[in-house]
Amino acid sequence: MAPVDVPSFAAAQQTLLLAELEAELAETAALVAGHSPAALQRAGLAVTNLVVAGTRTGFGGKTLLELAPDAATSASQTGVGAELPEHGIRTGDIVVVAEQPAGSAKKREVRELERRGTRGVVTRVARGFIAVALDDEGEGGGGGESGGAAAGVGAGRVWLVKLADDVTYKRMNGTMQKLQKMSEAEHSIFIRVLFGQTTPTPVAADADAGAVDWFDPTLNDSQKDAIRFALASREIALIHGPPGTGKTHTLIELILQLVKQNLRVLVCGPSNISVDNIVERLAPHRVPMVRLGHPARLLPSVLNHSLDVLTRTSEAGAIVKDVRADMDAKQASLRKARNSKERRAIYAELKILRKEYRERERRCVSSLVAASKVVLATCHGSGGFQLRGEEFDVVVIDEASQALEAQCWVPLLSAKKAVCAGDHLQLPPTIKSLNSSSSSSASKKKSSNSSTADDAKVKGDAAKQKEAAAGGAGRVSLETTLFDRLLALHGPSIKRMLTTQYRMHEKIMRFPSDELYDSKLVAAEAVKARLLRDLTYPVEANDDTTEPLIFIDTQGGDFPEKDDDDDETAGAAGAAKKTSKSRLLGDSKSNEMEAALVRQHVRRLVESGVRPEDIAVVTPYNAQLATLAPLKDAFPGIELGSVDGFQGREKEAVIVSLVRSNPEGEVGFLGEKRRLNVAMTRPKRSLTVIGDSETVKKGSKFLTRWMSFLEDNADLRYPDVSLLALEA
Ligand SMILES: Nc1ncnc2c1ncn2[C@@H]1O[C@H](COP(=O)(O)OP(=O)(O)OP(=O)(O)O)[C@@H](O)[C@H]1O
Secondary structure: OOOOOHHHHHHHHHHHHHHHHHHHHHHHHHHHHHOOHHHHHHOOOEEEEEEEEEEEEOHHHOEEEEEEEOOOOOOOOOOOOOOOOOOOOOOOOEEEEEEOOOOOOOOOOHHHHHHHOEEEEEEEEOOOOEEEEEOOOOOOOOOOOOOOOOOOOOOOOEEEEEOOOHHHHHHHHHHHHHHHHOOHHHOOHHHHHHOOOOOOOOOOOOHHHOOOOOOOOOOOHHHHHHHHHHHHOOOEEEEEOOOOOOHHHHHHHHHHHHHHOOOOEEEEEOOHHHHHHHHHHHHHHOOOEEEOOOOOOOOHHHHOOEHHHHHHHOHHHHHHHHHHHHHHHHHHHHOOOOOHHHHHHHHHHHHHHHHHHHHHHHHHHHHHHHOOOEEEEEOHHHHOHHHOOOOEOEEEEOOHHHOOHHHHHHHHOOEOOEEEEEOOOOOOOOOOOOOOOOOOHHHOOOOOOOOOOOOHHHHHHHHHHHHHHOHHHOOOOOOOOHHHHHHHHHHHHHEEEOOEEOOOOHHHHHHHHHHHOOOOOEEOOOOOOOOHHHOOOOOOOOOOOOOOEEEEEOOOOOOOOEEOOOOOOOHHHHHHHHHHHHHOOOOOEEOHHHHHHHHHHHHHHHHOOOOHHHEEEEEOOHHHHHHHOOHHHHOOOOEEEEHHHHOOOOEEEEEEEOOOOOOOOOOHHHHOHHHHHHHHOOEEEEEEEEEOHHHHHOOOHHHHHHHHHHHHHOEEEOOOHHHHHHHO
């Protein structure tokens, strides 16, 4: 493959990233303008009826607001201890906190919301409260009294609305700008390899087989090979980890080996969860490490390594503590201020204290970071001030196939060598923008990969448009991950694949292994014959619990899909409306009879003794998820999820509802084999597929082969329509 011109690559990335941000901004704007607070809450984009329960000084001297349910509106309990309703706000989300409009006021603009309210980042989500670190108003010289207190957030009722993530965008964009501006002389061998201007330094054949003193001698051979290769490689190594093959397990050993060689390592992942997972598993090995950013889960093992806590508990942190106490006291005195003059005076003092605090903290942070052999952060988090000027011998990126390439470059710019782990045969990151960057964002089409879009044809058009947008830099698209690009550039010699999987029954593994992983997967002895009936608790042995692979074929046209997108609207406004609709579970497909079959099967499993918490139902369509929702009441503990949302997860029994059933053989985004791969590789002991083989077969060659495989190998069942009527 031809080498990539770095400046044009970086320029094309910036264009595409901007289009992506615009698409996200437009989507948020359309949603907020068109829906009531209650509807936004149902869609997972807002939390309503909150009050400020507490204010503290958080990391970076930021004001931390604790938002709890308003006692007046939480039905059962009041005040402290009251629980928040179901919501979709997560740690790391960018939100605005604002006075809640009266129920009827409907039309509102995001900009207006932002002007009146206060922006911040969610730092903690608990049952009874959400903590938000407010943005620094102090620095930008903002107006009025906004010196750190929550402008627009008084003693009254507030709500919180999720905004587009422009912070991550800025980090990625800044990184691409840096890359674009670099002169050729500044390109290290590492950069030249990553853009194909030179080939990776060959790894000596025997280096692969060198003796390593393993921390965990029970690693399997493919894991050991991958680690040896990653240790021996000079610039780049990819660790390809198919489902259940112990990718993270392997990375832990690799990190320990790197530290043993006295190398300095930066470990990143696209999400907080991916990073915390590694922190937790490294912790028992007592490696000097520090986790940057707000820990997503406050597990003690993660918390004890977070920079936030280290600045408080370490020796260096002691000098920061005093100022923090002063600031907390000042914050508290705000409440007692008698008039605006007094308040202004306090704000002014707070501003000075915050500056002082930040300086002391900065010194403390750099001494902590300098002393750490291993630094862990999300990819975009590694672009913070804490790592400015820091250099690392190796950057390790987990779940690299789920990160945007620009995101990976945030840490990669401080690296000499990279090890990326991932599986490019599972889903890449979600992209919202599909048109070229110059078009108006309102006319953006649905993403082929968002969990609600379903039009496979859109994808082909979009790919072409994106290629056009990439201009002179060859084929640059946001959907192409670094992992994909490096494989295409240098071929399989830079990769090692893990081949023993510790999740699935052999029969469940067979099709994905043969189709996608060159038949190389081997089921570990402990899992290859595990059935539901062998669970650690009593389960009756019957057809449903002794057969790992079941296909309930709904062919015949008796179970047609339902199109939830019934009010087609034309033009840009229509498109924007559609986007917002899709987030609110419209514009998708469902299949009620399939839902009834799911219910029937779940009931049979539960009656056989399988616990609902060991069962998950996954489907590619959000409208189908909504149709399935009553299952949660009928079988408390059961999990329902979109395929995209279930990536990275596993369950003892998984039921996949394919939904599509139509005479035309339209399969929408079932046509994406990486999505099907994710769907069929979640179960450990039991996979039940429910779908119309006649329709699905027509979708693609992959689908044709899958259907034939199921017909030949699964326990094939045809539903009894008359019985089903009762279930529905
Ligand atoms: N060499 C091994 N011997 C026994 N069990 C192993 C081995 N390697 C991994 N496992 C087990 O396999 C499971 C999956 O491993 P791990 O959690 O590291 O995978 P992951 O990378 O997080 O997930 P995935 O493999 O799905 O990407 C874990 O339960 C782990 O203990």
